[in-house]
Amino acid sequence: MRAQVLEAFNQPYIFKKIPKPSSPKGHELLVKVEAASYCHTDAVFASGAMWQTLPRVGSHEFAGTIVALGEAVSPDQNLQVGLPVGVPGRAFHPCGKCYECTNNDGDPDGYGVWCTKAGNLGLACDGGFEEYCLVDSRQVAPIPSNMTAVETAPLMCAGVTIWNALQTARVRMETGGGIGKTIAISGAGGGLGHLGVQFAVKLGCKVIAIDTSDAALDLLKGIVQDLGPWGVNVSIVDARKQTAEQTRSAISQPRAGLEDEVGADAVLILPEAQQAFDYGMKLLRNHGICVMVSFPKDGLHFHPRDLVFRHISMVGVLVGRNRQLRAMLNFAAKEGVRARVTTYKLEQLNQLVADYHQGASGKLVVDMSK
Structure with missing residues (x-):
């Protein structure tokens, strides 16, 4: 089958033929990949800044169709051959015994998204930049009938991560559940950010959308x-031209002498930049929450x-539980939340990567039908 394989860090992917995965066993599914999205973590991994090994087929946010099921796939999951599903990277083959797997807050029994022994598709094991991929049946989400694989793929990491970030920011995750909340998003014009703006507004929040590049703005x-x-509930801020103090005011x-009472209820920090963090912290009102989504190498x-x-409370998020994934995808389908995508052929993956590093906006997605 066709695949794009990273064989050396800081080098292009190699387009080649590799063996098709074996038949699924246990909780596994074999998925025919239809779309695979590129994430910032793919770029971090390809730079050699993570702990994983090569060679590796990348992409941990993709979508496709089930072509085979392992013998342990539970009937309760309502999965079958021919069903379109979205696939996040986490978690592949969790241990089923640790705290994360046994205290999983409504996810399938024995399945922990944050199990430290689990693999991560596209990082610890092969991901979506190939025609077929083995995945864990407990990590997938059925694709709603009004969404395509290309629309779904970017939501499998960027979408569920920003959804979890909003929930961590104490937003009620239902239409109108964020009324009365003001959420600032630093890096709002990026892949996660522009999805976060849409989710937050459709949840009822007022949004301060902050960025610093012309393309993002x-x-x-x-x-x-x-x-x-x-759209009237979104204020776009060019942080190059407007200080945090001006944005906050x-x-x-504010009432005279009570300026500390105003500010955002929460700020989501997406860029890996000290300036973005400092700007965001200055926007928060007292008792606000700072949600860290980025993880800069130097801290x-x-x-x-x-x-x-x-x-101020400070907390980090990494993707989300399977129940959050499904809730996010159903909300996106119902409320019309979609990533802005640019599509490429699988053979064009290295051009996609080059465009990403040159500042291309939105989400960049390999469309296997092209």
Whole structure:
């Protein structure tokens, strides 16, 4: 079968023929890949900055059709040959015995998304940049009838991660559940960010959409336009031209002498930049929450006084549980949340990567039908 294989760090993918995966066993499914999305973590992995080994077929956010099931796939999951499914990277072959697997908050029995012994498709084991892929039946989500594989693939990491970030920011995850909340998104014009803007607005939040590049800001303008009446609840901020203090004071008019009462209820930090973190922290009102989604190699500096004297909470998120994945995908289908995508042939993966590093906006997706 055709595949794109990373055989050396900081080198192009190699397009080649490799053996088709064996028949699925246990909880496994064999999926015919129809679309595979490129994520920032793919770029981090390809740079050699992670702990995984090569060779590797990348992509941990993809979608396709089930062609075979292992003998242990539970009938309760309602999976069958021919069913279109979205596939996130985590978790492949969890141990079933650890705390994560036995305290999994509504996910399938023995399945823990954050099991430390589990594999991650596209990183620890082969992912979606190939024609067929073995996946865990407990990690997938059926694709709603009004969504395509190309629309679904970017939601399998970017979508569920930003959905989890919003829930961690104390937004109720139902239409209108965020009314009364102001959410700032730093890096709003990126792959995760532009999905976060759509989710947050459709959940009822007011959104402060922050970015620093012309391409990202143009993408945000298009998102707001497409949101129609919902768009009035999005304020786009060019952080190159507007200080955090100015942005914060514009969120709402403070009462005289009580300026500390205004600010965002939560900020989602997506860029791997100290400046983005500092800007976001300054937007928060007292008792707000900072949700970290990025993980810069050299870390970030923060002031404990923000946590102590302003009572700011800081928490990180990594993807989400399977029940969150399914809820996110169904919400996206119902409310019209879609990534802005540019598609490529599988043979064009290295051009996709080059475009990504040159600042292409939205999500870049391999469409296997091209």
